[in-house]
Amino acid sequence: MKADKISLKESTEKPVVDHLNELLANYHIHYQKVRGCHWNVKGKSFFTLHLKFEELYTAALTTIDELAERILTLGKSPYSTFADYIKKSKINEIDTIGLKDTVMVKAIIEDMAVLIKMERDILEITADAGDDGTNDMINRFMQFKEKNTWMLRSFVNED
Numbered sequence: 001m002k003a004d005k006i007s008l009k010e011s012t013e014k015p016v017v018d019h020l021n022e023l024l025a026n027y028h029i030h031y032q033k034v035r036g037c038h039w040n041v042k043g044k045s046f047f048t049l050h051l052k053f054e055e056l057y058t059a060a061l062t063t064i065d066e067l068a069e070r071i072l073t074l075g076k077s078p079y080s081t082f083a084d085y086i087k088k089s090k091i092n093e094i095d096t097i098g099l100k101d102t103v104m105v106k107a108i109i110e111d112m113a114v115l116i117k118m119e120r121d122i123l124e125i126t127a128d129a130g131d132d133g134t135n136d137m138i139n140r141f142m143q144f145k146e147k148n149t150w151m152l153r154s155f156v157n158e159d
Helices: 010-040 046-073 082-088 101-129 132-155
Strands: none
Touching: 010 046, 010 082, 010 101, 046 101, 046 132, 101 132
């Protein structure tokens, strides 16, 4: 499949795909970080955060799949190796074993800020490319993170 098969221009879709692949790499690192938080959270907030982290990593996994499928829809290949994810990601891995629950939450808030910034950049690029399909998808991802950022910031009294 090529972008022109869905009435988009190849030349304007290249930066879209490049940014989507970068976002995909960042989501993979974010996903694994949230999984680690889910597995390793302890303390009096365990039940609350264990469920919240599960909700967040499930959403991240769905997002990863949608990003990869959108890249394929645009006629390109998504990154598919952890080497690529680590090399391309702005989000850094962390070891979640033994982390305090509030430190975990703050790490997820930081990830979401990075992802939201990247998504805002993509929204500008997709608008310029006339790629409403990608724009709608990214906007939905961003809205989910904006709401959850507010909730997590409230949890750690940083609202």
